[in-house]
Amino acid sequence: MDQINTGDTAWVLISGALVMLMTPGLALFYGGMVRAKSALNMLMMSFTALGIVTIVWITIGYTLAFGTDSAGGFIGDLKQIGLVDTLDQTVGAPGHKIPMLAFVMFQLTFAVVTTALLSGAIADRTKFSAWIVFVIAWSLLVYVPAAHWAFSFDGGQGGWIGDRLGALDFAGGTAVEINSGASALALALVVGKRIGFRKDPMRPHNLPLVLLGAGLLWFGWLGFNAGSALAANGTAAVAMINTQIAAATGALAWIVYEKAKDGKATTLGIASGAVAGAVAITPACGFVTPLGALAIGLLAGVICAWAVSQKYRLGFDDSLDVVGVHGVGGVVGMIAIGFVAAIVANPAGANGLFYGGGFSLLGKQLIACIGMAVFAFVATWIIATVITKTMGFRADPEDEIAGLDTTQHAESAYDLAGVAGGGLVGGSHPLSSLRRHHDEEN
């Protein structure tokens, strides 16, 4: 192995662990937002992604995403199948080498959380077995190419978005956010609405869980974005402070918007706004100044708060707003780069329109957004349709109405109902016989 930089290696290893925590965080964020009868199923969708995508990634996903480009910027090769030929390898710029396996782990956690994000679009209504098949297919056929496009750099011979086109996407505005948002839209359209959508009350059953999840996401996001520097350096510091700023301003902007529009600032609003701000800064965090991050967070908070209400007007049931928060937030961040990217924040970046950079960067950002969105939407539509036509994606209507926890997993999230739940039942043995037993033992 080449000489590795231990500081950089330590930071990327820690970042991998930070991003791993985002998926359990997402599970809680989503789990609290659904109805109590399907809360466990929601948690389970994220946790199964942790299991399945890990295997997909180390067997074939990593090599296709980050192996040497084999098809004009669209996909890698198969030389590192099963992570062979990675154990003594390094990646990174000269002086900043880290073990390839640290990079594999870091990128693995991205694949996991991006796949898990999609569960929010189809909450409360799918067969568990169909989700398992979908996770395998989607992570391999959609996420892996998307990661190659955005994150595979090889001196102009890597992925078409990042390396060849030269669009700026620091930590995954395209491969993670726009990808998941456009895929979520296709998924919600193919799978269809929940029974009772817009008629039954479907309010979140546990908002403290949502806030706990949002907090874990926020925490993990610092590793997601600052770890994407792949070095413990100034760019990582810029990315981290920018992530904090945008999550903060996104949170505040969302509650100001809803206070003005609906009359009250809400906990769900502040949690959603923090995520929206973090989403939008994801592509931009390493390329903009702190004041640029502040503007991006504010913009994302307001635009996403507006966007989530549009599903009712347009009539699709993206239950937990993957499209409105991740898709829209990702586009906000990618386009904003075209305006506020600044070389002063990162010499390896570029100047946007407001810094005298002209329109060319903005054009590249737009092409990257459109290319990613179209691919993700079409590919996911095909995968979801194939699953629907073969094994079926939806749970039985009766199971959906009864709740997925008992019908898919034979469990209940909460046992708080006393007699009905069973928490107080049992121990019906006469006390006298217990006493007798006790006496005999003594």
Add this chain to the structure above:
Amino acid sequence: MKLVTAIIKPFKLEEVKEALTGIGITGLTVSEASGYGRQRGHVEVYRGAEYTVDLVPKVRVEVLADDDIVDRVVDTIANAARTDRIGDGKVWVTTVDRIVRVRTGEQGPEAI
């Protein structure tokens, strides 16, 4: 023998209990209830989507009382539970045919 049933605001339960203890009532049963009267429910907003929550949380208090004290029980509950705001609840009285104390087998007023 009468059964006094009261539907009250949850935060008024402590005052009602104290007032009943003050007139010598030694036992009661409390359960959580939900419903609506003329006040109806309230509106909640989640990510801009409005939900009308019709059923308001209430507490149901049930007290068994002998005929000579039942009116005092009703008045005591009503006074203790009153906030003069909409949604204070209701109190009503039903006749009870038979009462048995499970442990001793006592019957009728002795079992209250």
